[in-house]
Amino acid sequence: MNQLFRYTFSYFIISMICLLIFLFFFPAFEPKLIFCDVGQGDAILLTSGFTQVLVDGGIDESVLSCLSENMSFWDRDLEVVVATHADGDHIGGLVKTLESYRVREIFVPDHSAESEAFYQLVAGIKAQKQAGAKVRVGNYGQEIVLSSNFRALILHPFLADQSKNEATHLWESLLAEDTLQDFNNSQFSIFNDQDINKNDESIVLLVSLGNSKILLTGDLEEKGEKALIANGLTTKIDVLKAGHHGAKTSSSAEFINRIQPEKVIISSGQNNTYGHPHPEVLAEFKHLGAQVYRTDKLGSIKLMSEEGHLQIK
């Protein structure tokens, strides 16, 4: 009887400790966007309670620290991962993320790349697909719903039926059983993407957080921005994640004047060799009266809605 009591008491104590730890690390339910400081690259986490969406993963494993800091330690699931385009500074960290988290849904760009990072990303997506993840090619009109007042709508690319079929076919063949072997042996010859400017094919997300609008443009450049204007998809927004880390090739005057952002976030690395963000782009934002926040100066930047107003921390 005494032994039974001792076991019951031990079980009770252990359960209480687990419960206390669970409560202590219980996630905050307020929705927020975190622009992770991943050096020269993009990684944006959208989180609301137990639901997380990761848009790009930076160049290396730095994104994992950001995820650990902003997610409960027992939460090993990412509901959605978006690879805006196939550049190494956007997908390098996604490779590590796919190794460390279970992912339910993956949005991929409509192109491929001749790089080791892309090869590893395909291998990672293939493993996640085998574990039950859904893979979709990002296209205008698809919506990711985190909660009733926190959504992300894909604005770009605007794939016509034929190009959508081609992109779907590309990913089906990439994720097919024996394609990776062909890929190894053919030294990337299955890809023929010489003519594509991957940056202009970036998946662009319009995030609605309460009444506020936040535009995540990946590495979208002037041509892509013009496509957004031409398709009538530009509207006044509250926060802009500057395209291509504030490079001169993005954030054209026409586009900026259309969307009139109040705040601009630039995700770039300290003392990066590309000279991002470009002084002319910074001057443009200053001229517009937008406040600029940079991850190379401030580290990770948190954006949340407090009493209907966007707050940056």
Add this chain to the structure above:
Amino acid sequence: MAIISFKMNQQLKDNNRYLSLLNISDVYSISSIVKIIIYSLLGLLIILRVIQQLSRSTRLIQNETVELSLVIGSFPNYCYYESLGFRYRLSRCEHYSLGEKLSLSGKLDPSSDTFFFGQKELIIQDIKVVNNQGSLGQVLVNKILKLIIIVRSYFLKQAKQLWPQPHATIILGMVYGLQEKLPESLLSRIKITGMQHVVVASGFNVSLIAGLSLWLLTKLKRFYGLRFWLLSTAIIIYSLISGLSPPLSRALVMAILSLAAKYLLFRQYKPLWGILVTFLFFVYINPWYLFNISFQLSMSATLGVLLVNPALSQVSSFFLAASLNDLSKIFEIKSRGIVAQLKGELSESFLVTLSAQAFTLPLILHHFGELSLISLFSNTFLLWLTPIITITGLISLLIIIPLSFFSIIEPLISFFLLILVWLPTEAFIRGTYFFSFSPDLLIQIKQLSWFQVWFCWVIILSGVSWSHYHVKRS
């Protein structure tokens, strides 16, 4: 009662068998002259082996094409493959599967290190997969190796999804010796606290596996030979799954020697002889080990613990006993229970750290020119977490991974196991941040030359001998 007396008789019989075997082995011990001849021959063999390796290096330096073999043992970077002493750069990026055995021929990259045993980068001109070539034994060994490497990769893949980062990297480093990159911020903190050695699998892991296996084999009390083979197989499989890093290989050989002494030869195991034989074994297998920093640090730390720790313990217990006697006389204090145990653990941890650092510090100063001012304290206060993380991590992996294979993980069990390992790892990370409060605690100094390193070791050994002599006299 009868059962107890029967058990005691059995134990006495076992002991007598052990003693009689000990006497037999003593009777048949080889004479000292034969010993000298055998040692000289062994020495000659090793020198010949080193000369053979030197000739390969010389041929490389003279720009000749050399042939080498390689087994793909870790997730590859498909343009480069690495093995001890060599980095192979493929002329065409190709991916080979885990466990595949390759035969390579190539030339030295002109910009490579031209020191005989330096890390060399080779430009590979020809690659052949030789999995199913050679004798039946070789093919079988290749297949077993391939299977073990595939199991390892499956374990690592599953384990990475169990814990968040950087916890997963630390746990997998401690349990499997997985050398994944830690976040830069934590890595710099670990450097400041001088705790890098913690995040690798080493002697402790091997003894842990041996201990667990021994516990499982308690029924085989009398089958000494069988015990030896089963324990050796367990630690060999663990070491292979863990990737056979130089520190782990060192620990594996020392453990097999110790088990052989205990269960096969029934002789007393002398650790100093063990470490010497291990050293010679590795120099024979591959002289590149001599120039591998992990191997050097692992050897010197073990040597430090073996040589310096007994002397330090004697000195400290001598002074500690005197001071405690005085204190207890003044305050009439008697340390008991948890406090005494904690004090014992901390003082042991402090002395082991000091002993290991006495021998490794000159090497660290030679290779890196960095000195952590807080390392002694951080190691003393955080080292006790290492066995907890390793044991709980290993148990969690052994429970969760087979369950995940059959997709029957019980969320509550996995949550409990997650907390069990996460808590001490979190404490370790927070402790590391606490002790690395200032970057100035890691100072850069001029790198020592090999002559200076040896000079330091001679001084330390003289000090050890002197203290040993004086404590004995006192």
